[in-house]
Amino acid sequence: MSKFLMPSLGADMESAILMEWLVKEGDEVKKGQVVAEVETSKGVIEIEVFEDGIVEKLLVEPEIECDVGTPLALINSLNESSHEEELTVREPIEEISEPEKIVEKERIKASPAARKKAQELGVDLATLASKVDRTIQLKDVEAVASKDEKVENQNGMRGAIAAAMSRSNAEIPHYYLSTSINMTPALKWLEELNAQRNIKDRILPAALLIQASVKALKSVPELNAFYKDGSHLIRDEINPAIAIAIRKGGLITPALMNAQDMNLDKVMQSLDDLITRTRKGKLRGSEMMEQTVTITNLGDLGVERVYGVIYPPQVAIIGLGRIVDAPWAEGDTLAVRKVLQATIAGDHRATDGRTGALFLDKLNYFLQKPEELL
């Protein structure tokens, strides 16, 4: 028997509200099955079980806020079917069936962006909800906050990010590498491909860049890895965390799960789906927990070079800047080309600069041969 706990869906999460159980006691569940929906500052997230088994007991009622680590249910694992074992572990479980830290709160209707902003600015949504007679929007939170001093709440979400990032910078010896990539051939190829397609099936440059990064990671798997307790653990699955902006409400980095098995069309569809669900607040728990590497593309904001901070236990973050028209020497002529600055920050305990350089070289290789990315 094992306890199914409220997962930590990111370093900035302290608690979440269990909104709905999607299973009942006695149901058989499979590893990876969504069993509940929880609401966090990042919206509604579907959480999954990590083993096959039978739901023995649901410990928490819907609409209750639980801290990370609170037992939510008891799962009777299928491979420990011995009755005696069950009985021996049953006793202590009775004690944890009423977790201490459950705080009952009425669920407040607010948009994900509003919720996130409120936490950042320290605005109390409950107080606000009593004044606003509908779903709280970002502007409501901002209206309240602008009346108060504009001091960010360092104890809330921003504070948790600050702690995680300070730890990363203090503990991880980063190395940084950067290279210029001529994107003219890839963009021209994409333009020709899209011209033959229906508008619904068009591929965006962002999908091409992610597919190229994933292919390059397959060639240099050392960067798709974790660094834990002094060990460098290469991961088979490539789940790149994609930095996605919630309009006016910060960044969320959910994973594009199992990108190693995708072709270009699939990357485009999955990315579109991931962005839509991130903004609607409908992510899965695994997407917030199983990232193996990060890809950040701040190109939309006009930044040319991105030097990232590694999110532990990952060992690398890939930065893709804005594609700009720039002078480019080819042979003995100077021409104007679409140029992308690609960067990588690597954990020097896990890999060295040579590994990072190999990655950037592979990335460039695939972007010069875009037809191999289809």
Added chain:
Amino acid sequence: MTKEEITDVVIQQILEIAPDIEEADIEPEENLQSSLEIDSFDFLKILTAMNEQLGVEVPEVDYYKVDTLEHMVNYFFDRV
């Protein structure tokens, strides 16, 4: 369709795809993507929705002609 009707359709699609945007935020002469923080995915969704509504497909080579609300309305007005 009149220009006013097309404007209504475009605004409706923008608000549907980017629900955090207020109608008052949309300035007719500002670049839609940079002023409203609409990324390339949302921009493509807006154009896909417009294609469904009006039957006009905007090829990529014409993207510069639909960069602001005003330009987009004119573009569709000429082609509907």
